[in-house]
Every structure is written in structure tokens, then in C-alpha cells.
Amino acid sequence: MTSFTPPVDDMRFLLTQVLDFDGQIATLPGCEDVSAEFAGEVLSEAARFAAEKLAPLNLPGDEQGAALEDGKVTTPEGFPQAYRDFVEAGWVGLSGNPEFGGQGLPRTLQILLDEMVSGANVSFGLFPGLTSGAAEALEHHGSEELKAQWLTGLVTGETCGAMALTEANAGTDLGLLRARAEPVGDGTYKVTGTKIFISSGDQDFGNNIVHLVLARLPDSPAGVKGISMFLVPKFLPAEDGGLGARNTMSVGALEHKMGIHAQPTCVMNYDEAIGWLVGEPGRGLKAMFTMMNNERLFVGIQGLGIAEAAHQKAANYARERLQGRSSDNTRAPVPIIEHADVRKMLLEGRAFLDAGRALAVWTAMQMDIAARHPDPEVRSQANGMVLLMTPVIKAAFTDMGFETAVKAQQVFGGHGYIHEWGMEQFVRDARITQIYEGTNGVQAMDLVGRKLPMENGDLMARFLTLVESDLAAADGSPFAAQLTEALVPLRRITQALVAQKGDVEALGAAATDTLRLVALVSLGWMWVRMVRACEGEDSAIARKTRAVAGYFFARMLPQVHALATQIEAGPETIMTMDAELF
């Protein structure tokens, strides 16, 4: 019941036929050897690892859960070995800097690896995910000395990483955090405080764990400007480079969570733990944000990956489960996939999944271009697209991912509610992706308050120009005509929101629905491109693409117009009611 087949053929289709990996990415400096064909081989290897080594640990991992006894964290059976195998196979460092032991492969492959790992075992995926994030923050902000000491370990995954931001009273509003750091005088700091919700805060893999901790230096100003970042390792470095003395940090408790039970989410106590300053004093939040954009894309991909796994199981079940009569009343019982309502639930998921994956790959390609293209203008333009898409992918993919998991569970009827069938775990696991790394409400505010005003308010217009050029190329397609119509309200709303910059109430009232609208248009864009890419073909993927696109345009894109009406109703009906009346 735990079988999961990463959709490698769909991924290859995107790279070769839809998004021109060879033309866009294999031509970038440092990617000369990375053809779409080679990428496909890498993905097949990754798929094998995910399906054979990670997926089988998912359900038992949920049952056993991570545990804390006598101050020691243990992960479920099989996790330590799986992590060591994952490191050894080079997967942690797939897109890492080769200077520090990484393989230097494009983000485009990383994001597809991340989807597979998340689909197979999202609790496991947080270990390498946070490790790569810590590596990236250190690479961008750490001193040469710190990088020499720690970076190879993090890039390869020999050392694990964790991010320690949240405190009980400082969640979305990190400016309220209280952890403090006192300079020792020898270049180190003593970090003291309690952090909550620390994913991968500890484990039993036998290696070191580097925490990037946000804390305040003495006499630092209140709010976010007083926050600095510190590298605080579980084991201090020994003279020989190995594991030295245990640092004075400990796991106070494991959080009791709705899901991701195999993942040790820690309450961490730092008690004058020795740390090193990363980056400049007072710039800790900025340093953390470098990494947080990637983490947000990663979380969006978790939403997609869990949804793909849940969807696959539901589709398999629907092909096998016999209930009810055929629509022509001649056969009974029939596989429930013959029933319209079951098909509809599955199509809704598939319509998100395939176009969502395409959008994620396109965004990752923009990241590769932004990182590697020789022309700084091209780099900057690509980076703008990444900034625009980051909140959309984080929030919309996790919302739609959760919805897809819920629908997939529904396909199982009563069995969906029973643990052993594995579906309820997907729903519980998916739920966290809408919350962590900035709740989806925070993402929506990021989109309308920070991203839309960028480039003098023209960032979205530039995105829509890209969309329109593909619509022009697909001229005559009814899908393209329908999407062209959907651009009208999006453009109008974007202009209004840019003009309302600083009006927090107007932006807040519009935020969530606007993000959904942008997501629907972006998915529609990918459907137009995918349909065009397989025009005239009769392969399974081509037939699926046309059929699911038909569903998307008939049954999902129309929501754009309701969203526009809702957004344009403005903030009045939201802001007027007294707080005590809610």
C-alpha cells in the first residue's frame, strides 16, 4: 500500500518538449554537460531511490514517530541508514557548490528531486532540505573561515542543518524574538534562549548538526534590526576536525504534531551555547531570508509531491475498487473510476499537479538563469520572475496540494479515514506545508505588498507579456482565447493593488484571492504550453495532457472571474466588524 512511482516520464516530457531544457539550461556556463537526456537519467536514479528506500519508510515512520528519551532523539527505524545512503549517493549535494563538494547540477533537477523525496517521505525530506538551506545561507553570508570549517559538511550532507527562528511569542513577527547572544571575546558568542518548531533540530544519524540561530546581541535595537544570525553546532569542532565537546544546547521536548510524525520537530534550549556570528550584526533576518526564498519553493514542492503521491494511490484504488453500476446500467459492480464524481475529484488533482510541476520547473529554470547567465540584464529579469513566483508556488501549491490530498482521501470513502490505508497521513502531513516557512496568508501579503510593486510595479506586466507571447503562439486554440480573457481582470487588479501600495487594509483584503487568481492564470499558461508541445501526438502523455487541460479550462479557470469580483469588492466588508463580534 506504500507504492509510489515518481512521474519521471512526465518530468522528461516537461524538460524535452515543453520547457526546452537543452536550449535554456544546458547552454548556461557550468551546465554544458547537462543535457535533458542526462537529466532524465539522473531523475530515473533519484526515482529509484525515492521509491525503493524512502517511500517504504513513510507509513511505518508515521506510526513509530520520532522519540525523545533521556535527552536523546531517535528517528524511526530505517531513517538513519536511509539518510546515510542518501548522502553517500550524492543527493544532498545535487545542486550544491562543487567548490564545497556539491555536484553543481541545476536547480531544475533539484526541484524535481525534491518533489520525489517529498512524495515518498516528506518527514525524511526535511533533513536534506534544511541542510541545503543552511549551506546556502552560510555560503552567502558566512566568513571565509566559517565556510572553510563547515560548508563542505553541509553541502554534502555529512553535517546536517537546522534553522532556529521561532519563539513562543515570535512567529510571523520575528521582531519580537528574545534569544540573546553575548560575545565571549575570542570571536565566539554564548547563545541563550528557547526556540520552538525546530525541524530536524536533533536526530540519531551520528553526525554533527549546525543550527542557524536568530538572536540579539547586547544593546541591539528592538525589532528586526536587532536580530543577528549565529552558527551553533551540536558538537564543537575538535582539533582534528572531528566531533568535539557537546555544545550546551538540548532538546526540551518534541512537539506533538498533527502530522510529519517521523520528523523530530524540537523545542530547543540554548544555554550559553557557543556560536559564531554569520554575516553582519543586525542583519540576521536578511541572511535568513536569502535562504527562505529557496525554502519556500521547497515547501511549495512538498505540497506538490505529497499531492502527487496521494493522487497516485487514489487513482490506483479507483481503478480497483468495485462499487455501483456502469452508467449505461449494464455492468455491476464496476471500478469506481467509471463514476463521474470520482473522475472529477481525480481530474481536479491532476489539473493542478501536471501544470504545477511545469510551473515549478519553469521557475527553477529562472533560478538557474538568474544564477548563471552571462548577461546581468537577463539574470536580473529571471530573478524577478523567481521573486514573483516564490509566494505563489509556496502558498497555492500547498493549498492545492492539501485540497488534492483531501480529495484523494475522499476517493477511498471510509477506508480513507483509516490509518493503515495511508491516505489520512498524506492529509495530516500536507497540512503543515500551508503553515510553516511563513503561513500562506503571509505569502499572499508578500505577493501583493512586496512583489507586485517591484520594478516600478511592472513585474506582473512583464510576466503577463511572457504569457501573452505563448498565447499568441497558440493562436486559434480555445484554451488560449479563454486564458487571454482571464488576463484582463488580473491586469486590472494588479494595477489597482500597485496603486494602493502601503494601504495595508486594501492589500490584506485582496491578498489571498489575488494569489489564487495568479496561480490559476499561471497554471493555465502551463496547460496552453503543454497542449501545444504535444500537438498532433498520440502518446499517453499527449492524450492525458489534452484531456486534463480540457477539464482545467472547463472547470477550474472559470473561478478567476468569481475571484476578481470578490477582490474588487474591496476591504470594507472585511474591516468593519468589531473584534468582539467575530
Next chain:
Amino acid sequence: MTSFTPPVDDMRFLLTQVLDFDGQIATLPGCEDVSAEFAGEVLSEAARFAAEKLAPLNLPGDEQGAALEDGKVTTPEGFPQAYRDFVEAGWVGLSGNPEFGGQGLPRTLQILLDEMVSGANVSFGLFPGLTSGAAEALEHHGSEELKAQWLTGLVTGETCGAMALTEANAGTDLGLLRARAEPVGDGTYKVTGTKIFISSGDQDFGNNIVHLVLARLPDSPAGVKGISMFLVPKFLPAEDGGLGARNTMSVGALEHKMGIHAQPTCVMNYDEAIGWLVGEPGRGLKAMFTMMNNERLFVGIQGLGIAEAAHQKAANYARERLQGRSSDNTRAPVPIIEHADVRKMLLEGRAFLDAGRALAVWTAMQMDIAARHPDPEVRSQANGMVLLMTPVIKAAFTDMGFETAVKAQQVFGGHGYIHEWGMEQFVRDARITQIYEGTNGVQAMDLVGRKLPMENGDLMARFLTLVESDLAAADGSPFAAQLTEALVPLRRITQALVAQKGDVEALGAAATDTLRLVALVSLGWMWVRMVRACEGEDSAIARKTRAVAGYFFARMLPQVHALATQIEAGPETIMTMDAELF
């Protein structure tokens, strides 16, 4: 953190100002002593019981869970005593037949009691809920002898009830069930088979439990026509009327569920267990359906009740949790209920809850009229409305209830994912309501396939006439104007679906979206009535009603038009894709 305040003031507002309880219900035969004022007193008592005795057991009940050891089921600490107190206070028999020990109060009060109990502790509420259901089935279909033997126990709750329908291979499609019953020759039967998902199948309350089991008599035809209903008690009756020998039925296992952990959902083995035939041979499914309509309304109310409880906690939290800056940038940190996006999540919930409760009360009043009105024509008309609203309330209230619980959890940010805060339990518990008593997909098919064609296809038209008369009375209100517009597509779609009767694909493709559309229109109807009922008033309820109605019409009703577009796209995009491509 477990505090829950049943919204008695809102309930009184509905009975006295909106829905004319005194004029509609207190005038019915048998209800002469039941004024709205008296009803309010009963509800206040019920609220106290729910808040003080049931709500405090909810979170600990989830943690401890029901258990099975050596064949014996134990419920969490406090449950047996709470059940005995509930029986003693007369709550099980609130609307039960006075001839058999019930209080004979209207359904209208029962449904509000059910909401409170579900909000306080949905796992607990299944014990009396299924008991009342069993009583009702027995009252309608049992022989005089069986009724004399069992009915008083069930009506008062001294005996508990359970329904045993589902088997591993027979869920939605009960025609596939295999349990069998052999006549012994003395009027009893030996019932043999294994049933799954049996809520309240066993417990440790010290009383008898009556299972209504669907099984096949020898030589009965295949399919639903071969199904009969049997009364199978845990303890056979002793000569003195007390508990006699243990029947040969046992709990094979407790299901491991996503939620409602305090509720012992049993796998039941019947091994030549002694039972009595209820109703006629081969009519078991029909007998079960008598009761299932009420159970479906009950489940819809569970969705509403859980959502109300989750919403209350979220609103309280949002008033207390300090994060971020005020919209005019002058104060920080501020209660998050000042932030537009948080308000929006809460308003979405409130817009469903208050109008949903009103619609449920209205429907329950139709049940009372259908049961008690002297004029058979009036009874029949009211019954039509109940039949129409049953699938709508079951499915839409549980879908919106789940969505409300998810949004309420989201208001808590990271804390929402942590067990101790209680929010994730609401989400896990709410999820079952979308699945059991007929999945929401089954409800939607019931609406479009069975209910819309009733009364020569005029049932919905008759409902819309009622709506229109209230819209005419609210003439000049912009809300009424907007709702009038929303009736246009609903009328058109209803006519089309009635014309497509028997076209399973067309109906199946339209079902879910049509049900949502009907629900939105029905909620809008109640908002128009509520706003009108407090016109010119300045009470807290009046101010809340106007504000939330404003939100509903600006931000939720517009979805009607997107739904209409989606429904009218027809079945083509749903039915064409090959099963293996999903």
C-alpha cells in the same frame, strides 16, 4: 484551552426573530406548551451540560482514545459517567416519542442540542446520536413485540444503539454485502458476518447495546432487494427484563482512525448471533434509510458544531495573540484580529455558521411540521423541503465545516499544528463527517438524481418560490437583488438536470457543484431573512448579522456564477479520459 460556549443567544435570535418558532411550531399539535421562551431555557440547560461536562472531555478523550483489551472496549476516562448523566438529564430522549419515555419536544430543539453536543465533543455525541437513530428505525419498522421489548430503552438512552451496514467490500454499494441470517425456527435468526466502521459498536457504559444489522436471508436475491434488517443485542434479554446471556458477537478490532479517537469504531464479528427481524424480509435497506435521513441531518450538524467550536477558539486566539503592526503603522504588536487576512478567514467561517444554523433550524421546523401538522397537504409539502435539504445540509455543512475548521487552525499559525492547542483535533474530527453516512459525493448524486426529479421536477421550483417570497418582502435590499440574480442560473440548471434524469454521466458531472450552488443560495436566503429580522436594531447580534451578511454577499455568493459556468460545461471533459491515464 477547551472552553466552548454554545451560541445560545444566536439560537434564541433565530427562534424568536427570524424563523417564528412560536407561530410555526408552538401551534402544532403536541407542541402547545413549547414556546420560544421555553425552548430558550431548554437550550441554556443543554449549553451548560455541553460546556461543563462534555467539552472538557474532548481533548483528553482524543489523547487517551478508546481501547480494546481482551475483547473489552473501554472509552476514555469520564465518558461512561458523562453518558449516564446525559441519559439521566433526559437529553437522549429530548425529541423521542413520549409513549416510550421520550420528552416529545420538537426536532427544532433536537437539532440545536445536536449542534452543541457535536461542538463540545463529537466522539461522545455519536453515542446518543446513533441510539436515537436506532430508536427511530425500530419505531417505524419493528413489530409491536420488538417495540415493547426494546424501544423505551433506546428512546431514553438506557440502552444504546448502533448501525451495522458496511462490510469491507460493501460501502457505498450495500447491495454487495454478504452477512447472512438463518432462521432458527422460533422467530429468531442466527446472524453471521463481519461488519466494519461500526460507530458505538461497543463501550463500557454498563448497559445493553442494540445493533441493527443488515444481512441476507437464505435464498434471498442478489443486490439490495435481498437485504433484511435484524435487531441483534449485545446481551440477550433475561426473563426479568434485565441483561441476560452475552450474544455471540464480538469486537474484532477498533479501527485506527484519523480522528474521533474517543469513539470506539468497531470491526464487529457476528458469529451466529441471535437476532430478530425488523420489518419485512428484503426491505432492510428501506428501513435503514428511514433513519438515515435523520442521521444525515445529524452529520451535517456535526460539521456545523465542530466548525462553531473551532471558530470560537480561533476568534478568541486572534483577539489575544499579538503579532505585527496596526494598519496605520502606529501600534505594535497588535492582536492579529486587526489583520485583514485573519479577519477574512474568520468571516468566511462565520458567514457559513450563522446562516447554516438558520437553515438547519428551518429544515428541522419543516420536519416538525411534516410530523405534526393537521393538514396532510402541509405535511407533505414540508416533507418535500426536508428531502430536498437533507443532502445539502449533510454535504455542504460538512464540507464548509471542514473548511472552517481548517481556516480556524490556520489562524493559530504553527500552534495550530500542535496537538495541545486543540485545533488540529477539530480538523481530524471534522474530516469524517464528509465521509460517513454516505460520502458527500453520494449526497450530491442524491440531490440531482433523486431529489430534483421529485414532485414532477418541481420540488426545487417550490423551494425557490419560498425564497422569492422572502426576497420580495426584502425588496430594495441590495442583498435581495443579488440573490435574485443568483436564482437565475440555479433555476436553469435545475431544469436541465431534471430533463437529464437517468443520464448518470450528466448528473454525476454536475452533482457536487450543483449541491454547492444550492447551498450558497440557501445560505444567502437565510442571510436576507436574518438581516431583515434585525433591521433598525443596534444589538450585538444585529451589528454582527449586517457585517457578516455584507461579507457573504461580497465575497462568497459570487462563486455561484463560476459554479454555474462549471456545471454547464457538461460531462464531456470529465468522462473522456482513459482510466489508466489518471
